[in-house]
Amino acid sequence: MTSLPVLGAAMTLDDVEIHRDWLFERQRDLELQSFVDASVLNGDWTPLAARARKLLDGHRGRLGIHGPFWGLTIASADPDVRDVVSRRHVQGIEVCAAIGATQMVVHSPYTTWSYNNLDNNPSDRGKIVERCHLTLRDAVKRAEDIGCTIVIENIEDKDPYIRVGLADSFGSAAVAVSLDTGHAYYAHGSTGAPPVDYYVNAAGNRLQHVHLQDGDGYADRHWSLGEGTIQWRSVFAALTKLESNPRLIIEIKDKAKIPASAAYLASLGIAE
Template identity: 65%
Template sequence: MSNLPIVGAAMTLDALEAHRSLMLEQPRDLELQDFTSGEVLNRDWMPLVERARKLRDGQEGRLGIHGPFWGFSVATPDPDVREIVKKRLLQGLDVCEALGATHMVVHSPFTSWDNNNLDFFDPERKTMIELCHLTMADAVKRAEEIGCELVIENIEDKNPRERVILANSFNSEAVAVSIDTGHAHYAHGYTAAPPVDAYVLAAGNRLRHIHLQDADGYADRHWSLGRGTVNWHAVFDALNTLSSNPRLIIELRDLTQIPLSIKYLQDQGLAK
């Protein structure tokens, strides 16, 4: 058990208050979920930052946030919408700086439609990548300045390598790859994408962050680990080939089940 990886969790501040002793018992990485919406980012969010500082006093793991994502794509072709997306990303990084957070999750722009159609319209993905650069360039520069990583999470991605190519295109240590196991399992079960462990192997040491959730290969369940059909032994076998030390973040719909998921990984001899 001593050499096993230590898993962290994504949660709201209310859940952190409930799970504080769990998050302090080991150096567990923490991801805060309170800063994803424009409603929060457009108002005074410093009271949330102050609350976070108090609640995580003594926490030794790394800290990050799930960045804003509702209602937009980082590859939007609309210049007016792009300005709003740029603003949201920078607002999220302002929060990261105030918190001392060192990662922010950004959603991938690639869809299942793209997988079947971009070869006809944008075969080398140049336009898609250019649009992402137009949207994210300021955020990447800001992330470099504050020592924060933007980790690009798969949503509908069928090809696990496209996000790696996108992340590499920025030529910046501030942009890396994230995997959501439930999203990958959905893509595997519903769109015939590779299995979850193949996403890990495709990312290789560009993988700096992973959302651990269980699912059934049909929908984005965010179930407690062990409830669904993700092959966790295969996933952790793949993770064990890496040296990039990705943050292992349990991300559930029912936050009360975070301890149950940790216990499942402990019982399986996979993590602690």
């Protein structure tokens, strides 16, 4: 990135109603979070999709969604569970097709336990990758067909490289890497993982999406930017080295503070 990046945000459609002017004034990237629940995906979500298209008429920022994740793992060893998880992710990609979204966020399967135990049995690393392929193959194929990218977000990942390898294993432009700054900071503060900027460097140009949230290194706070202790200058110094132009998505609990979060990073001279 050669100039200051323009920040986007993660919102529900109700939040878009409130922050539409902020979103449109700079044509900011948007991640919709109205399609994560099974009750939505199993029901008739077409009215929600129609509402999204109407609200975003004239929006020229990049559009994505957060995919389903509640109670799901993309690496289940149970084939019946995998069938459900696979179907959920295909449903998410169908939402993307309906609203013109070009990115869907999914959760990494790697846990804190994984870090210490994946090499306990020689085949365990490969088994996780194999199960992820079985789970996501239909969603990846559909994503390829519609020009959408599935980005794998770190959750408990202590190793910043492991989900990068998972994304690469698909050998598809439709699978890339996401970074959640608060999750990385939790892993750093509570499990001994590297600092947040190391996660940026580990992903390199495979990084196509970033959740920006602040925290204290103890829990998944999703505080407004500037309310925690993440070293934002180091994070953005790492981001400036990339050519992949990742979507920089403010993802905080209090959506009313989205503009203030953007203003905070602007005050540091690192984003707009």
